[in-house]
Amino acid sequence: AQRVTQPEKLLSVFKGAPVELKCNYSYSGSPELFWYVQYSRQRLQLLLRHISRESIKGFTADLNKGETSFHLKKPFAQEEDSAMYYCALRNGGATNKLIFGTGTLLAVQP
Amino acid sequence: SQTIHQWPATLVQPVGSPLSLECTVEGTSNPNLYWYRQAAGRGLQLLFYSVGIGQISSEVPQNLSASRPQDRQFILSSKKLLLSDSGFYLCAWSIGGYEQYFGPGTRLTVT
Numbered sequence: 001a002q003r004v005t006q007p008e009k010l011l012s013v014f015k016g017a018p019v020e021l022k023c024n025y026s027y028s029g030s031p032e033l034f035w036y037v038q039y040s041r042q043r044l045q046l047l048l049r050h051i052s053r054e055s056i057k058g059f060t061a062d063l064n065k066g067e068t069s070f071h072l073k074k075p076f077a078q079e080e081d082s083a084m085y086y087c088a089l090r091n092g093g094a095t096n097k098l099i100f101g102t103g104t105l106l107a108v109q110p
Numbered sequence: 111s112q113t114i115h116q117w118p119a120t121l122v123q124p125v126g127s128p129l130s131l132e133c134t135v136e137g138t139s140n141p142n143l144y145w146y147r148q149a150a151g152r153g154l155q156l157l158f159y160s161v162g163i164g165q166i167s168s169e170v171p172q173n174l175s176a177s178r179p180q181d182r183q184f185i186l187s188s189k190k191l192l193l194s195d196s197g198f199y200l201c202a203w204s205i206g207g208y209e210q211y212f213g214p215g216t217r218l219t220v221t
Binding site for chain 2: 006009032034043044045046049086090095096097098099100101102103
């Protein structure tokens with residue numbers, strides 16, 4: 001079954017500390033993975049996608065097929081990074097369905 | 111530019127009452143449209159998606175239904191609300207590629 005697992009509901013770190021938001025997936029084909037973010041009082045929006053191999057707002061995520069993981073990382077957390085983060089798996093095909101994890105709330109303390 | 115609207119923003123309805131949430135997209139044609147529910151501790155759950163007018167696919171059995179009467183209009187309905195229908199409902203659209211664009215959401219409380 002296709003599934004996305006985010007084991008942490010809440011991750012609290014201090015400003016300047018490294019951040020790693022965990023995401024594991026289960027998918028029989030070649031996965032396409034994304035991280036979406038929802039800042040307070042803002043809409044859910046795409047943060048980054050694995051095929052782009054880009055760094056957005058200092059965040060990176062590497063697809064590890066061996067460990068079926070797509071963890072989101074940032075070396076030095078900022079207070080403005082505080083938000084809800086969702087890992088998502090594209091279900092392929094023309095429908096472009098996304099399977100989301102349960103989300104992790106990142107709280108960066110001053 | 112493309113925009114997506116949802117209304118109402120918040121709604122409080124009694125158990126057993128009907129529901130109609132509306133989502134409209136501007137600035138694009140023939141988008142894929144999606145309804146999600148965001149429940150506490152359960153993340154985002156895809157409820158329905160549509161690839162064209164009158165084409166609705168349901169992802170989970172439930173008390174809700176969806177319709178797409180126009181190309182850029184997506185409606186979520188229920189004939190009789192249950193307490194378990196409470197949640198935050200998000201509409202989203204996509205074109206061709208993989209990024210989905212989300213609306214502001216509707217907070218539904220069933221009392």
